[in-house]
């Protein structure tokens with residue numbers, strides 16, 4: 278974290294405030310019993326092209342997804358943020374109170390995030406008068422240790438699947454970032470569970486377009502090792518880090534945050 282703060286000075290401020298959150302998240306251990314998970318996993322029927330589960334249909338009954346540890350982590354994050362004098366302190370305190378006094382409040386939030394239900398998320402945010410994006414970010418951070426543990430347990434199964442789709446083989450989410458590994462192969466990275474999977478270099482992960490005339494990329498002038506791949510058919514883009522350029526690239530979750538200025542650049546070019 279300290280290294281990346283030094284290297285990516287443009288995103289310094291965002292990274293510094295993220296550091297404390299990351300420390301709190303990293304202190305909480307994985308919350309899933311791998312053995313139990315493997316037993317449950319065998320019950321999922323794999324069909325070709327289908328991820329292990331779809332976000333809209335999160336198999337809460339199959340995965341022993343204990344939301345209590347995630348709720349505790351959410352409380353810690355809310356407690357920390359409501360004590361550092363942010364503009365939204367009142368909302369954060371209300372959220373902290375709700376998560377303290379009504380266990381179903383946090384569970385509701387996690388479920389809304391997992392199934393990507395924006396309406397439910399906005400309703401929950403209104404109740405405590407907090408920006409839905411803030412709440413989505415904090416709730417997302419709080420369930421990450423559980424999601425990462427889940428992904429690690431099933432990654433062997435995933436590696437055996439021949440997967441070349443634009444969505445995550447574990448949870449069906451879209452990618453938040455891409456990378457070129459040292460061997461030149463392109464990989465996509467899931468924005469929810471952090472799974473990585475191979476993907477052809479000349480193809481759009483969002484609309485499957487592989488016509489090279491309408492696909493392209495531009496480089497970030499100020500930073501070597503990054504590029505923005507875009508698709509003129511769906512007007513979407515994805516940031517890509519070339520790992521060859523960096524001796525020790527950071528995890529992609531972090532690189533994604535450290536390169537928010539590239540998102541602004543892509544938006545300037547009319548991509549979304």
Ligand SMILES: [Zn+2]
Pocket residue numbers: 445446447448449450467468469470471472
């Ligand atoms: Zn995923």
Ligand SMILES: [Zn+2]
Pocket residue numbers: 481482483484485486508509510511512513
């Ligand atoms: Zn596209």
